[in-house]
Amino acid sequence: MECREVDDLLGAYLDGELEPAVSTSVRDHADTCTTCRQRLANLESIGLMVRRAPYYQAPAGLRARVIHGRARSAATPHWLAWAAAAVVVASLTGSIVFVRSARRALDPVDAVAQEVVSSHVRALMGAHLFDVQSTDQHTVKPWFLGKLDFSPPVTDLAQAGYPLTGGRLDYLAGRPVAALVYTRGQHTINVFVWPEASDAVSSSDARVIRGFHVRHWVRQGTSYWAVSDVNDAELEQFVHALQQ
């Protein structure tokens, strides 16, 4: 093979796209030809360099929109979207003011707590407790990949006496959330996790709803709800272990 011929094939050679016989010819030529060998080195360094270019990850907002299928129409001008957002913000602000003035009759946190308990009960009654059943956090956590617009923290607490048994997708507070399932003896503990817009850190907030103990806390931009029929002290201990 001549240099000119080899030169045209160097890229395909590096990309592994040549037939074996041709590939061997190119290599043999490069072994004996300094010029072609240097070109090969340059091409290789270009490849290495391009592979260092940024790999853009889909923003969380886009992921959420795609997952929810709430696709904005391609024809919607940006100003219209902004106007719509402004209307939503205005109405939300209005409703918050209204809720406060109504003496927290419709406290949104209480409403979520009710949903959390309902979901816990539904899961236990309807036998759909797991989408992924595993005691291995390295199996459960990746299962959520691509199914949610966030990656839920998943830790096994078997050491503390609360083994992880699996997880599932759930829908709470108007969004898809991760539900992690732990057990304590015969009891099931559901932990619901989703990102919290505010950076507020709250300590555990306890309540009892329809006989179930409920704990809620926010940490590192993540909202946690734990619900179970275990006794209050055990749930407190569980929450403490989870927060470690």
Place this chain on the structure above:
Amino acid sequence: MTLRGPQVDFVCGPGINLPGTESQKKAMPRSFEEVVLPHLDAAFNYARWLTKNDADAEDVVQDAYVRALRFFSSLRDENARAWLFTIVRNTWYGRFPRRTGSAVVSVPDEDAEPRADIGLNPEAQMIQQQTVEQVRRALETLPADFREVLVLRELEGLSYKEIAAIVEIPIGTVMSRLARARERLTGVLVPAN
């Protein structure tokens, strides 16, 4: 023909369903969530390099997913990622049809000009010293047609055959376009002195 033939390219594994074979009939139907959603980052990365800005890339990917959902039943083989890239690309060029034309006109694929001699080792060293930001800028200065084949090849690791299908050009053109793209990139990163 010196490139690998299609019979070689198709030797992939038991997961690939060739048209009309038993394996296709037996294939389990899989959901959009399982098949297409996992490639969201790849779709965004490709769109981001095509459009060169976040807002357009997000719009394109979102539209592409709407289309992908609509056409999901037409996805036959296992290569959902390449299929999704095709939709992303068509969405982008469907919205701005002029971009394809201008890029093709300004960047003829034929090797009309003689190649610059790039066979010096100090250049390889210079290339290695480029920062991520310099690489990003250099890639963005390339014509879109060159940039996309580099991204599909180097960042997504696609074969020439897959790239050819997505970009709708012959495999030989993929090879020459990649060669020209790499050469141009060398020119941008290592200014003639």
